[in-house]
Amino acid sequence: MGPFEIFAQALGFIGAGIYIFSFQIRDVKKLFIFQSLGAVFFTVHFILLGAYTGALQNSLAILRGIILLFHGKKWASSKFTLAGLILLFIVSGIITYSGPLGLLPMIAMIVSTIAMWTHDGFKIRVTQLAATSPFWLIYNVSVMSVSGIITETFNIISVIISFIRYGKHYDS
Numbered sequence: 001m002g003p004f005e006i007f008a009q010a011l012g013f014i015g016a017g018i019y020i021f022s023f024q025i026r027d028v029k030k031l032f033i034f035q036s037l038g039a040v041f042f043t044v045h046f047i048l049l050g051a052y053t054g055a056l057q058n059s060l061a062i063l064r065g066i067i068l069l070f071h072g073k074k075w076a077s078s079k080f081t082l083a084g085l086i087l088l089f090i091v092s093g094i095i096t097y098s099g100p101l102g103l104l105p106m107i108a109m110i111v112s113t114i115a116m117w118t119h120d121g122f123k124i125r126v127t128q129l130a131a132t133s134p135f136w137l138i139y140n141v142s143v144m145s146v147s148g149i150i151t152e153t154f155n156i157i158s159v160i161i162s163f164i165r166y167g168k169h170y171d172s
Contacts (some may be wrong), residue, residue, distance in 0.1 A: 008048035012147025015041030020154045024162060028121050029069060036065030042148070051143035053096040057105040060088050064113055071119055078112035082117050086110050089094070101142045125159045133159070 001007075015038045023032035039061035046054035064085055070076035093106030108131060115127035133152040140148030 008045055009145075009147050010150070011048070012040050012045035012145060015039070015045060016147045016151035016154065019151050020042045020158050024158060026121070026166060028119055028124070029071075030126070031121070032068045032116070036062050039065065042151075045145065045147065046143070049143055049145060051145065053093065053098065053102040053105055054094040054139060054143060054145070054148070056096050057089065057109045060085070060092060061109060063088075064116070066108075068116055068119075082113070086114055089113065100162075101139055104135040104139045108132045108139075123163070125162055129156060129159045 011035060015128075018034055018038035018041065022031050022038065024036060025031050039058040043055050043058040043062070046052070046058060067076050067081060067085070089106050089109045093103060096102060112124070112127055112132040115124045118124070133155045137149060137152035139145075140152060
């Protein structure tokens with residue numbers, strides 16, 4: 001692995017740390033902030049790896065996180081806004097399509113967006129455990145994202161720990 005690949009993986013590891021930490025935050029709005037920040041690092045990470053599906057899906061995750069911070073505002077809570085985000089994830093998946101494994105991040109982002117729209121910390125974490133992390137884990141293996149593989153493994157562990165710590169009780 002050369003310096004370029006090491007740099008790409010290092011950026012992913014910064015994003016990994018942010019994502020892993022985010023699931024230990026009880027406040028849902030703060031979770032969205034940290035998820036968006038982690039997505040910034042992973043967007044660049046995937047660009048450097050040439051994994052453009054992962055990059056584009058993560059760049060849309062930044063937009064999603066910003067919109068979710070304005071939950072309660074009519075435009076941000078609208079089903080039309082949710083539908084628009086889902087459409088963007090689908091279009092980006094089509095644009096960057098490189099095979100069936102490339103569909104997994106798109107599906108993961110759609111499912112997690114629907115869960116995040118509820119602003120229910122428990123539902124967000126269940127979705128992360130049941131779909132989002134497993135789908136991203138498979139994709140990360142396929143594009144050789146070491147930091148992505150580690151992120152999703154730790155995300156799964158982190159979500160389990162948050163269930164132990166908080167049960168079904170999260171701040172929204």
